[in-house]
Amino acid sequence: MDDHDPKEELIETIFRNSTITVVGILLAISLGFITHWATNPVPWQFYDLFAVVPILVGIALQMRALRCCST
Template sequence: MHQHNDDDQLVELLFRNGTITVIGIVLSFSLSFVTQWANNPVPWELDDLPALACLFLGIAAQLRSLLVMLGHDSLKRRVFDRASRTFMIGVLLIAAGVLAAIIADLVALLK
């Protein structure tokens, strides 16, 4: 009798493709936010470093998850779940970066 383990479980192709679409859309939003922020006429200061670090790490995590999802192995449940967790970490880092950027701008305005 053939035993199934977690490595044998596959993700439905349609579900994986939808996840890839979501990752691509959120990644493009993240990149466009960084572009808009970089074009901000207010000069960058040391206070902006935490926001920049969070944004950079968040984009890197989202890009990593997209690259993993585009591979054939991402149909395996274990690989899919790991890429999904990496993506969610990236989203949380981007949210923290956006919040840090807003706080840094507010602090600069109040000076």
């Protein structure tokens, strides 16, 4: 029950390392942005959730992509 296709080409190490670097940088920028926004002294409003939820979903997807690329 192996799902691996023998014709499937492996990802080259250079490409994989570059992808990990790019996703890591984007994740750091996203986490820095949300941290800066969370520590802002201006009180949060309910309508801020409409912006925060997609950002947090994006961060979760970036973390998933980083985990999948590194294995």
